Amino acid sequence: MIQFLSNTWVNGSNQLGKDGQVNTQILILGVIVLVVSLILSLTFSKYLYDFKKNDSKHKIYGINFIIIFAVLNAIAIFSGILGMILFSNAKSIFGANSNIDNGANVAFAVIVTILAIGFAVIIGSSVLLWFGIYKFGIALDKEKVLFIGEKILYSKITKIIDDKGKIYINYLQGIRTNKRFKLSKSSVMGQWFIQNVLVTGHSIEKMNADEYFKNMNVLAKKELEEKQSQKAKEKK
Structure with a gap:
């Protein structure tokens, strides 16, 4: 367990320690913050690049949300780097003009x-990113609805x-898995989708969305049979 009130410096070093040894728990936490935030940033950048590269003529970006996400990840990366820097130079930064225990404990808390x-x-x-994926951007190409990191094939859509x-x-x-994606009609993305839905x-x-989703298997199968029947009649 991490102890909060009995920290010291590493013997012969500026690093924060415990009983003269490196406090590896803090170091590991710093590495985790840095690595996870970098992975998240790189993954989002890859998705954003793929989205931008899509040649759809119908595309909209959620610039504000992209900026917010970028700023948040920059803060996380900075936190990880700063935490590791402070850890490695804790005695130089926090140890001056203070007794060993108090300086180390302050360093630990910070x-x-x-x-x-x-x-x-x-x-x-x-x-x-998980719950507001559509807020970052939507594109409609020849075969799918494309979000940043996710897509819905038109052929898989049962009803809007x-x-x-x-x-x-x-x-x-x-x-067999039924899913649905929800857009607010009052949002910019929702209005844009309505204008380009065709x-x-x-x-x-217009119908009861919850009732349809609850009975989606039966209704989708019935609708598919009707479409197939209609196509058969048209061929005759």
């Missing part, structure tokens, strides 16, 4: 606070529903 901020920012940016101020994109993931080959229908 470094832990900085790393805690880094972890909090990582969690915040991850939640933003307008209900209670939201647009629900119902689709199949794989063969690119998907689907139209927006």
Whole structure:
């Protein structure tokens, strides 16, 4: 367990320690913050690059959210780097004009606070990316709805529903998994999608979205049979 009130300096070094030995727990926390934030940043950058590279004529960016995400990750990276720098130079920075124990404990508290901020920012940016993926950008190309890091094939969309101020994109993931994607009609992204929805080959229908999703398997199968029957009649 990490102990908060009995820290010292590493013998013959400026590093923060415990009983004269390197406090590896703090060092590991700093490395984790730095590595995780770098992985998150690089992953997002790759997704953003792929999104930008898509040649769709129908595309919109959520510039504000991209900037917010970039700033959050920059803070996390800075927290990890700063925490490790302070750890490595703790005695020089916090040890002057103070007794050994107090200086080390202050150093420990400051470094832990900085790393805690880094972890909090990582969690915040991850939640933003996970639950607000469409806020970063939407593109409609010839075969799919494309988000940053996610896509929905038009062929997998079963129905697009307008209900209670939201647009629900119902689709199949794989063969049997029913999923839906939700956009607010009042949002910029929602308005943009409504204006360009015909690119998907689907139209927006007004109905009870929850009821449809609950019975999606039956309704989707029935609708598919009707489409196949209609195509058969047209061939005749």
